[in-house]
Structures are given as C-alpha cells and as structure tokens.
Amino acid sequence: MQTPSKSGYEINPEAIFKKSVLKIKGYQSPPQSHVKAKLNQNENPFDVPLEVKAMLADRIVRLAWNRYPVNESPALRKKLADWHHVHPRQILLGNGSNQLLQTILSATVNDGDKICWSSPTFSLFSLFSALYNAVPVDILQTSDLRFPYETFIAGVEKHQPRVTLLCSPNNPTGSEIDLDFLRTLCNAASGLVFWDEAYAEFTDQTAVELLHQYSNLVISRTFSKAFSLAGLRFGYLIANKPVIEQLEKVNLPYNVNIITEAVVSELLDCRDILFERVNQIIEQRQWMYEKLCRIPKLKVYRSKANFILFKCQHARSVFQTLKKHGILVRDVSSYPLLDNHLRVNVGSPEENEYFLDILQTIR
Ligand SMILES: Cc1ncc(COP(=O)(O)O)c(C=O)c1O
Structure with a gap:
C-alpha cells in the first residue's frame, strides 16, 4: 500500500515509468x-466574432451531448477536403495538430529509429523524439539562421530517418523553406516527411499541391492561429490515402468533440x-x-x-x-x-x- 508522505504519495518512478518519460522535462508551457x-x-x-459565437451557442445547445460524435466526422472532412481540393479520405482530424504529430510518431517510430529536423525549430520535435526513444538527427541551420538545404539532403540520404520533421513558416525563426527543396527531400527520403503548416495562412505558400506527386508527404494544419481557435483545440492532416488509412488506426476514436466540430464547420463557412x-x-x-x-x-x-x-x-x-x-x-x-x-x-x-x-x- 502507498503511504502518504509530507510531499504527497511517494512512488518509485523507475519501477513505473519508461526511461524516456523520466528523462524528458515535458512541454514548458509559457505563462x-x-x-x-x-x-x-x-x-x-x-x-471569434461575437455574432458567430452567439449563433453557434444556439446550435451547440441543440446538439445531443450524450451521444458520441459520428466517428471521423465525414461531413467536416468533406468541407476541409473541398477547401484544399483533395479527397475527404486524404484528411485526418485531431484535437490540435500536436496530437496528430503524436499519432504519426506512435504509428511510425520504434526505439532507436532516427528522426531528423533542423534546429532552431518547434520545441515539440525534440521532445517527442526523446519520448519515443528515437535517435535525433538535428542538422543545424546556418549561424545566420538560413535553412541548410544541401547538408540537410545529404543528412537524410545518409541516415534515412524514419520521419523527417519540418515546419514552414518555421517557429521560432519565421522563415519559409523552399518547395523545390521539399520535392528533392521527398524523393530522397524513404520515411515520412512531416511538413507543419501551422502558420501557412500568414503566407502564400502551401505544399498541398505536392501531394499529387509524393506519397510520403504529410501536411499538418491547425485552427489555433489564423482561425482564432487555440482554446477549442483543432488540427488536421492532409496526406495521401494509404498514409491516412494507417494513421486512422492509431488516432484515438472520437478525438474531436461535437462542439469543436460544429464551430470548425461554421468558421470554414465564414472564413x-x-x-x-x-x-x-x-x-x-x-x-x-x-x-x-x-x-x-x-x-x-x-x-x-x-x-x-x-x-x-x-x-x-x-x-x-x-x-x-x-x-x-x-x-x-x-x-x-x-x-x-x-x-x-x-x-x-x-x-x-x-x-x-x-x-x-x-x-
Ligand atoms: C509549428 C507549430 N505547430 C503546431 C503548433 C500547435 O498547434 P495546435 O494548437 O494545433 O496543437 C504550434 C503552436 O505554437 C506551432 O508553433
């Protein structure tokens, strides 16, 4: 039996948690x-504009909160697919795009597999890499923070990472990565190429078109930035059907709640x-x-x-x-x-x- 101590209930963390969990600090949430x-x-x-919220409030009250959502939200997937000119089965929905990155890594990375990225970039990349016991291949940007195009391709060819993680526009530098480079990368990589477009609405570049040519590309989008919806948590992936089919097996069922679903659908209509x-x-x-x-x-x-x-x-x-x-x-x-x-x-x-x-x- 556990005994309470002055500092709460004592545990032996090593006996309970994975080494990779004990080793990481966790996401450092800012104030x-x-x-x-x-x-x-x-x-x-x-x-979100008050008129839109007020109109949604009425709709949300009339939803059946006692029922599970329709799994995989076909109607919402269709709306997003129409916007991006892809097929609904090329879309996977998540409780924020971070959750979808976790789905991808749970579906792909075994202990000791390599994950490649280029620092400085989104802090979750290195955190997840440590959590999944991956071997990090971090190909640093130049000292003036330019993307290391040639060394990156050479690194991917040499290490053949299970997953490559890129963010464009990149957090925290704000710079974009060239789409021609992404083409070369998708050709060079045998693993998945994860392309985070959390900030894509603030620029005019997106990699969605490239999905016609590259089956190992996965694009991630979020409603937390341009769509003002950080508090409700919604993100989605766009990829080719064979990739989405595998990821669907790993994504938790009903991970997007009916309230978020209704709000996202409305926001798409008034974008x-x-x-x-x-x-x-x-x-x-x-x-x-x-x-x-x-x-x-x-x-x-x-x-x-x-x-x-x-x-x-x-x-x-x-x-x-x-x-x-x-x-x-x-x-x-x-x-x-x-x-x-x-x-x-x-x-x-x-x-x-x-x-x-x-x-x-x-x-
Ligand atoms: C590059 C990048 N991806 C994803 C996210 C988080 O997205 P979400 O709120 O959809 O989990 C952030 C948040 O700051 C980010 O900077």
Missing part, C-alpha cells in the same frame, strides 16, 4: 495569465471574415518589423508567420523588464543558435504599439 499584452504564444489577438483579420495581422507584422529594425542594437528577422524573432543584447533582462510592464514575449534563448533571442507575436494594434513603446525605453 497564460491575463496581462496588458500577451504576445508569447503566437495566438490570434482577435477572438472570409477571419481572413480579413489575417490580412490585418500581416500588415501589422510589416509595421512591427520596420519599427523593430529602427531600434538600435536589435537584430530583427523577416517573418512569414504571425510572430517576429529578434536578437538583443541582454534577452533575459529585456524579457523581465517587458514582463514588469505587463508584456509577455517568448524567451527562446535556450534554443540552439538563439542565444539572446526573443520572439514576439503580432498582437492587436494597441498591444503592438504598447510593446514597441516600452521596448524602445529599455537600454
């Missing part, structure tokens, strides 16, 4: 408290309104970029996403000073190559102005 300017999680500053706001974010991104470039001693990177990366002299103290003023940004200094770098996402015009005003005063 979520209400502040004057919350610019640290790449969220959309604009909530013109949402995309007008995406355009505003893109305009603000340009405005912020220019303003940041005028601040002495900052190195600012161009971005195709809804955030901007910059280097300053003392990132930790800049981060703390901003925080004291109620501004949350993301300190990414611990990422490879990103010593003294901060990432700020584009907020509302008021938040952006406030952030820049305060940043300018910090010496």
Whole structure:
C-alpha cells in the first residue's frame, strides 16, 4: 500500500515509468495569465466574432451531448477536403495538430529509429523524439539562421530517418523553406516527411499541391492561429490515402468533440471574415518589423508567420523588464543558435504599439 508522505504519495518512478518519460522535462508551457499584452504564444489577438459565437451557442445547445460524435466526422472532412481540393479520405482530424504529430510518431517510430529536423525549430520535435526513444538527427541551420538545404539532403540520404520533421513558416525563426527543396527531400527520403503548416495562412505558400506527386508527404494544419481557435483545440492532416488509412488506426476514436466540430464547420463557412483579420495581422507584422529594425542594437528577422524573432543584447533582462510592464514575449534563448533571442507575436494594434513603446525605453 502507498503511504502518504509530507510531499504527497511517494512512488518509485523507475519501477513505473519508461526511461524516456523520466528523462524528458515535458512541454514548458509559457505563462497564460491575463496581462496588458500577451504576445508569447503566437495566438490570434482577435477572438471569434461575437455574432458567430452567439449563433453557434444556439446550435451547440441543440446538439445531443450524450451521444458520441459520428466517428471521423465525414461531413467536416468533406468541407476541409473541398477547401484544399483533395479527397475527404486524404484528411485526418485531431484535437490540435500536436496530437496528430503524436499519432504519426506512435504509428511510425520504434526505439532507436532516427528522426531528423533542423534546429532552431518547434520545441515539440525534440521532445517527442526523446519520448519515443528515437535517435535525433538535428542538422543545424546556418549561424545566420538560413535553412541548410544541401547538408540537410545529404543528412537524410545518409541516415534515412524514419520521419523527417519540418515546419514552414518555421517557429521560432519565421522563415519559409523552399518547395523545390521539399520535392528533392521527398524523393530522397524513404520515411515520412512531416511538413507543419501551422502558420501557412500568414503566407502564400502551401505544399498541398505536392501531394499529387509524393506519397510520403504529410501536411499538418491547425485552427489555433489564423482561425482564432487555440482554446477549442483543432488540427488536421492532409496526406495521401494509404498514409491516412494507417494513421486512422492509431488516432484515438472520437478525438474531436461535437462542439469543436460544429464551430470548425461554421468558421470554414465564414472564413472570409477571419481572413480579413489575417490580412490585418500581416500588415501589422510589416509595421512591427520596420519599427523593430529602427531600434538600435536589435537584430530583427523577416517573418512569414504571425510572430517576429529578434536578437538583443541582454534577452533575459529585456524579457523581465517587458514582463514588469505587463508584456509577455517568448524567451527562446535556450534554443540552439538563439542565444539572446526573443520572439514576439503580432498582437492587436494597441498591444503592438504598447510593446514597441516600452521596448524602445529599455537600454
Ligand atoms: C509549428 C507549430 N505547430 C503546431 C503548433 C500547435 O498547434 P495546435 O494548437 O494545433 O496543437 C504550434 C503552436 O505554437 C506551432 O508553433
């Protein structure tokens, strides 16, 4: 029997948990408290319009909450498929795109398999790699944060990773990876190529067309950014049918709840309104970029996403000073190559102005 101790119930972790779990730190969730300017999680500053929420509230009340969703949501898959000009059986739905990445890795990676990516990039890639006991093949970007096209292909040819993980536009650098490179990569890789398009709506590039040619490509999209839906959790994959068929076996049944399903379906119908706001974010991104470039001693990177990366002299103290003023940004200094770098996402015009005003005063 377990006995309570001062610190709660003691366990012997080694006897219970996998080594790979004990070894990792877990996802480090940034602060979520209400502040004057919350610019640290790449969220959309604009909530779903109130009229849309009000209309949905009525529909949601009339749904049968006691019933399971129709498995694999055929109607929603069809809507997404029509939007992307693919077949509904090329779509797989998830409780956020992170959950779908986990599905992919559970379906593909055995202990000791290789997973390849290029740091600095999305922190979950290395975390999941450790969790699944994979051998990481991290082909670093150049010191000025350009994607290492040639060395990456050479690395994939040499190691033949089970999965290659890429993100375009890339978090946290904001840069895009070339689609011609992706073609070469899909030819060179015998394993899956996971292409995370979480920020695709903020640029004009998508790899969906490439699915006609490459059967090992899997594209991931989310409603957490452009669609203002981080709180409801929804993401989806687009790939060819043979890949989706295998992943369906691993994805948990009923992983998208009926409320999320109804909201996503409605948002797809009114995406013109949402995309007008995406355009505003893109305009603000340009405005912020220019303003940041005028601040002495900052190195600012161009971005195709809804955030901007910059280097300053003392990132930790800049981060703390901003925080004291109620501004949350993301300190990414611990990422490879990103010593003294901060990432700020584009907020509302008021938040952006406030952030820049305060940043300018910090010496
Ligand atoms: C590259 C990338 N992929 C996926 C996600 C998370 O997506 P979701 O909220 O759909 O799990 C993020 C979130 O910041 C991200 O930066």
